[in-house]
Structure formats: structure tokens, C-alpha cells
Amino acid sequence: MADYCKLCERKLGFFASKYLVNNENICEDCYYAHKKVKDCILDLDIEAFERNLDEFKNKFSEKDNLEIFVVHLNRIRDSKLLEIEKQKEENLEREKKQKEDDEKTQQEINERIGPFYNQDLVYTIDGVRGRHIDVYKDKVVLTTKVTFGSLISHNATDGEKTIYYSDCIGIQFKQSKLAIGYLQLETASSSGNNKSDNFFNENSFTFDTSVVSNEKMVEVSDYIKSRIDAIKKGKDSSATVANNAVSNADELLKFKQLLDMGVITQEEFDAKKKQLLGL
Numbered sequence: 001m002a003d004y005c006k007l008c009e010r011k012l013g014f015f016a017s018k019y020l021v022n023n024e025n026i027c028e029d030c031y032y033a034h035k036k037v038k039d040c041i042l043d044l045d046i047e048a049f050e051r052n053l054d055e056f057k058n059k060f061s062e063k064d065n066l067e068i069f070v071v072h073l074n075r076i077r078d079s080k081l082l083e084i085e086k087q088k089e090e091n092l093e094r095e096k097k098q099k100e101d102d103e104k105t106q107q108e109i110n111e112r113i114g115p116f117y118n119q120d121l122v123y124t125i126d127g128v129r130g131r132h133i134d135v136y137k138d139k140v141v142l143t144t145k146v147t148f149g150s151l152i153s154h155n156a157t158d159g160e161k162t163i164y165y166s167d168c169i170g171i172q173f174k175q176s177k178l179a180i181g182y183l184q185l186e187t188a189s190s191s192g193n194n195k196s197d198n199f200f201n202e203n204s205f206t207f208d209t210s211v212v213s214n215e216k217m218v219e220v221s222d223y224i225k226s227r228i229d230a231i232k233k234g235k236d237s238s239a240t241v242a243n244n245a246v247s248n249a250d251e252l253l254k255f256k257q258l259l260d261m262g263v264i265t266q267e268e269f270d271a272k273k274k275q276l277l278g279l
Contacts, residue, residue, distance in 0.1 A: 005030055006065050022072040024065075033059060037073050041080050049077060106213065107260075113216060122253070123220050127207040128180055135220060137227065139164045140185060142205060163187060163203060165228045173221040176208040183207075183221055219256060226252060226277055248276040 003012040006024035019031035026034070037056050040049035053073060060066045114123035114135070123135040130145040142161045163185050172184040184204040207217060226248065252273060259269040 007034075007060055007063060007069060009063065022069065024068070030060075034069060034073070038076060041073075041077050044080070044084070046077070046081075109212070109216075113212060122223065125205075125207070125212055125216075125220070127205050127211060129206050131204075131206045133183070133205040133220075135224060138166075140224065142203065161202060165224070165231050168228045171221060171225055171228065173217070175214040175217070180206050180208045181214065181217060183217060183224075185224070222273065222277070223253065229277070252276050 003018070003025060004010065005012055005018075005027040007026045007030040010027050012018045012025065012027060017028045018025045019028065020026075021031060021034055033056055037049060037052045040046070040052055053070070056073075057066065057070060060069075113125050114121070120136050120138075121134060122137060123133070125133050125135075127133065132143040132145075134141040134143070140163045142163065144159055144161075167187050167189075169186045169188060171186060172182070175181045182201075182204045184201055187203060230248065255264065255269055255272045255276075258264045259266065264272075
């Protein structure tokens with residue numbers, strides 16, 4: 001019994017190539033016409049798919065079984081689009097979960113770092129190159145331990161230094177980017193020490209984003225600056241003004257807690273910080 005192409009109805013000879021599409025035998029020419037449309041779907045080119053499908057329908061417009069193959073092609077398209085949409089949803093869900101995990105991790109780090117309200121100790125942070133900093137309401141304690149990095153850079157020290165805000169002239173702060181960052185408290189006695197390298201100054205705390213975020217260190221830097229400024233103002237004005245300045249620093253911490261809890265926005269926090277610090 002002779003076999004015919006299900007699409008163009010051409011007789012399929014004994015030596016002629018035939019292809020199975022949608023459980024139907026078709027000739028080589030019809031197969032490649034069908035494949036041209038199908039490949040557009042696999043390449044996610046829907047515009048080319050619609051254009052080639054129109055050409056396909058025009059080419060076989062008078063054939064009885066055309067609709068069977070058009071339905072088949074549209075079914076492949078719909079299935080591919082559904083697969084793409086599902087993949088997008090899975091990616092969004094994955095990104096959402098990753099963001100939640102990152103926020104949870106950062107929250108755990110922040111809770112370990114501080115601030116610790118209603119305590120003298122406000123922040124406690126491990127840095128790099130053997131540095132650790134404890135930030136109190138009236139002072140900073142820098143702890144240094146000998147590490148491999150400090151040995152090879154010839155800056156190995158081991159000890160603890162307490163710096164009171166009342167002795168500070170100011171602070172220097174550099175965020176961690178390609179290199180490590182640092183927070184340095186400037187005092188009259190240390191102004192002549194290690195001028196050429198802030199990273200190894202005896203009054204410097206060094207860090208990178210593997211141990212603490214830049215955002216957290218900006219928060220710490222702002223807090224220390226506010227305490228230094230409050231004490232400086234207290235020396236030159238009445239006790240009432242000094243108390244108000246110290247209260248502003250405590251108020252800033254409270255608003256930061258509200259920001260971390262999501263009660264206020266970043267813009268609201270920034271505006272309040274400018275107001276309290278007189279920026």
C-alpha cells in the first residue's frame with residue numbers, strides 16, 4: 001500500500017526520506033518547512049514564529065490536514081511559553097529566598113555587632129589583621145592580636161588601647177572596597193604616629209565586608225562622631241547643652257533601631273540624623 005505525506009499529500013516512494021511529526025509521516029520538504037517554524041519557538045523568537053507560521057499556512061493553505069500541524073505548532077509554542085513563565089516564577093522565588101536569607105544573615109551579624117541599647121557597650125566588632133573594636137558611650141577600646149597578615153607586613157602588635165572621646169580631635173573613615181577599610185580615631189598624642197599608613201596606625205580599626213558591612217561601619221562611624229561632637233560642645237557650653245548633645249546621640253541610636261525594624265524609611269532616618277547631628 002502506497003504511503004503519502006500527511007501534509008502535502010505527495011506520494012512517499014520507497015527510497016524517499018520520510019519523517020514522523022505529530023505521529024504522522026511527512027516528506028522531507030514538509031518536514032523542513034515545519035522545522036523552520038518550530039525552531040523559532042526553541043530559539044524563543046516569538047515574532048519570527050508568527051511570521052514563519054503565516055508562511056507555513058499560506059504554503060499549505062489548500063491542504064486538508066494543514067490545521068492538524070498548525071494546532072501542533074501552536075501547542076508547542078504554548079508549552080514553551082508556559083515553561084518560560086514557570087522558570088521566571090522559580091527564579092523570582094529563588095531571588096526572593098536568597099534576599100530573605102541575606103537579610104537574615106545580616107540581621108544576625110548586626111545583632112552580634114550591636115547596637116546594644118541601655119548598656120555602656122554599644123558595638124563590638126571583629127575586624128581584619130588582628131583588629132577588634134569595642135565602642136562604648138564614652139570611649140573606644142582597640143584590641144590587636146598578632147596575625148599572619150600583620151607579621152608579613154611588619155606591623156605585628158599584641159595589646160589593648162583605650163581611647164576616650166574627650167581626648168579625640170576627630171576621626172577618619174574609609175569604606176572597604178577593593179582594599180580594606182579603616183576607622184581611625186585621631187588624638188593629639190597619635191597625630192605624629194604612623195602618618196604614612198592609616199591602616200596600621202595604633203588608633204586604627206581595619207575591616208572588610210567579609211566581616212562587617214560598609215553600611216554598619218558608617219553607622220558606627222556616625223555614632224562615634226556624634227559622641228565626640230557632643231563632648232566637644234559640652235566643654236564649651238553649659239551642662240544643659242552638653243546633656244542635650246549626648247541625648248541626641250542616644251536618640252540617633254533609637255531611630256536606627258526603628259529603621260532596622262522597618263518602622264521608618266531610610267529617607268526618614270537620614271533626615272532625622274541630619275537634624276540631630278546638625279548637618
